[in-house]
Amino acid sequence: xxxxxxxxxxxxxxxxxxxxxxxxxxxxxxxxxxxxxxxxxxxxxxxxxxxxxxxxxxxxxxxxxxxxxxxxxxxxxxxxxxxxxxxxxxxxxxxxxxxxxxxxxxxxxxxxxxxxxxxxxxxxxxxxxxxxxxxxxxxxxxxxxxxxxxxxxxxxxxxxxxxxxxxxxxxxxxxxxxxxxxxxxxxxxxxxxxxxxxxxxxxxxxxxxxxxxxxxxxxxxxxxxxxxxxxxxxxxxxxxxxxxxxxxxxxxxxxxxxxxxxxxxxxxxxxxxxxxxxxxxxxxxxxxxxxxxxxxxxxxxxxxxxxxxxxxxxxxxxxxxxxxxxxxxxxxxxxxxxxxxxxxxxxxxxxxxxxxxx
Numbered sequence: 001x002x003x004x005x006x007x008x009x010x011x012x013x014x015x016x017x018x019x020x021x022x023x024x025x026x027x028x029x030x031x032x033x034x035x036x037x038x039x040x041x042x043x044x045x046x047x048x049x050x051x052x053x054x055x056x057x058x059x060x061x062x063x064x065x066x067x068x069x070x071x072x073x074x075x076x077x078x079x080x081x082x083x084x085x086x087x088x089x090x091x092x093x094x095x096x097x098x099x100x101x102x103x104x105x106x107x108x109x110x111x112x113x114x115x116x117x118x119x120x121x122x123x124x125x126x127x128x129x130x131x132x133x134x135x136x137x138x139x140x141x142x143x144x145x146x147x148x149x150x151x152x153x154x155x156x157x158x159x160x161x162x163x164x165x166x167x168x169x170x171x172x173x174x175x176x177x178x179x180x181x182x183x184x185x186x187x188x189x190x191x192x193x194x195x196x197x198x199x200x201x202x203x204x205x206x207x208x209x210x211x212x213x214x215x216x217x218x219x220x221x222x223x224x225x226x227x228x229x230x231x232x233x234x235x236x237x238x239x240x241x242x243x244x245x246x247x248x249x250x251x252x253x254x255x256x257x258x259x260x261x262x263x264x265x266x267x268x269x270x271x272x273x274x275x276x277x278x279x280x281x282x283x284x285x286x287x288x289x290x291x292x293x294x295x296x297x298x299x300x301x302x303x304x305x306x307x308x309x310x311x312x313x314x315x316x317x318x319x320x321x322x323x324x325x326x327x328x329x330x331x332x333x334x335x336x337x338x339x340x341x342x343x344x345x346x347x348x349x350x351x352x353x354x355x356x357x358x
Contacts, residue, residue, distance in 0.1 A: 003233050003234070004250070004257050005203060005206070005207050005208075008203045008257060009203050009204070009206040009255075011255035012199050012200070012254075012255040012262050012301070016200060019192045019193070022192045023120060023188075023190070023192035023193040024189075026185045026186075026189035027185075027189040029185050030175070030177070030186045031175070032055065032135070032174075032175030032184050033176060033177055033179070033181075033182030033186075034175070034176040035175070036174040036175055037174055039057070041058050043059065043060060044059060044061070045060060046256070049087045049093070050090075053165075053167060055137075055138060057135050057174065058136070059131065059132065060131070061130070061131055061134075062085055062130060062131075062132055063085075063086065064086065064112040064125065064129070065083045065085050065095070065108045065123075066083070066085065066112060067083065067084055067109065067113075068081040068083045069094075069147055069150035069151075070142065070147070078281065079103070080096060080097065080099075081096075081097055081098075081100055082095065082107055082143055082146075082147070084147075084150070087183065090163060091165050092148060092151075092164050093165045094165075094169070095132070095134075095138075095168060095169050096137075096169070096171060098171075099201060105171075107128050108128045108130065108169065111125045111127070111128040114236060115347065130170050132169065133172065134171040134172060134173050135169070135170050137167065139167060147164075147166070153175060154353075208255050209255055210256075210261065211257065211259040212257060212259045214251075215229070215261070227249065228247065233250070234250045236248075238251075240302050240304075240307035240311070241300060241302035241311075242300055242302060244262055244315065244318065245262065246262055246263070246318060248260070249261075249262050249290060251301070251302070252300060253298075253299050253300060253301060254301070258298040258299070259294055260290060260296075263313075263319075264294070265293075265315070265322050266292060266321070266341065266345075267289075267290065267322055267334060268289070268290055268291075268312055268315050268316070268322050269289050269312070269325050270289070270308045270309065270312060271286070271287045271289050271299065271326070272284055272285070273285045273286070273287065284304050284305075285301060286303075286304060287301050288311050288315075290315075293338075293342060295334070296333075312324065321345055321347075322344050323341070323344055323346075
């Protein structure tokens with residue numbers, strides 16, 4: 001059994017590593033939000049904007065918004081805007097709002113404009129100031145370019161440039177995502193990690209070797225059956241994906257072990273799996289399918305088409321009562337009228353075997 005477990009392990013380990021890599025990616029993305037969710041945000045007025053501010057989780061009142069300098073659209077709809085506001089008495093900083101958060105930002109922006117144009121005595125401005133909570137992030141890419149263009153960065157002296165901080169407050173984010181997004185990423189990370197762990201556990205507890213365990217358990221003498229199986233695994237080499245003798249046949253379907261008693265094989269055929277990309281076949285894989293007298297089927301991957309043909313030819317010698325080859329009619333009969341299928345060859349008194357082009 002240990003040999004079969006290691007075979008399953010070699011097949012499953014790539015899936016496990018991929019799941020764990022995805023779990024790490026999701027976990028890293030969710031980590032800043034998880035950390036910030038455990039602590040209170042820093043009051044805006046307590047932030048030293050002359051120091052290192054990237055990643056700070058802050059909260060405070062937006063007293064005015066001068067304008068927006070860029071917006072993001074999707075399907076002709078605005079999904080986010082970036083605005084310019086005061087960080088404190090000396091610095092300016094950007095705000096990023098998306099969805100419904102833009103409504104409050106746009107209203108305050110209009111009130112701010114009305115105040116500076118003398119259309120408001122300050123009452124409208126005061127009425128539309130509002131509280132925000134978010135994470136300070138660094139501007140980059142197009143956002144930074146549009147920011148610089150808006151403030152006419154190249155025409156400013158060094159001191160004036162330093163007043164326009166290359167940062168923005170991402171409203172309602174607690175890290176890379178909002179609270180809901182952080183929760184989703186955290187759960188996804190945990191799920192991916194535990195699926196990987198489960199695959200390892202299933203491998204070494206025999207879940208992926210279920211047909212072997214079932215045979216041993218259902219045998220009248222389980223200890224003798226286990227000894228016979230172990231002897232078969234140790235003495236019969238695997239060749240191009242399959243091992244078999246007059247007693248047993250054993251292979252694998254990815255990480256699942258296939259196993260059965262050779263004398264109980266009633267049907268054998270080759271199956272070709274086409275792997276397509278954009279409707280174009282890019283590769284093929286080959287399997288040997290064995291149907292048993294209890295109506296079950298097992299599909300075992302083999303190295304190539306030549307290996308599949310060679311295995312079927314050798315299995316014909318070991319299983320003279322088995323039907324060889326596939327047709328839709330045989331498949332229908334095997335699924336819906338097993339006795340009729342068995343009477344074709346397996347139960348035939350003259351021991352004739354039925355062969356099609358496999």
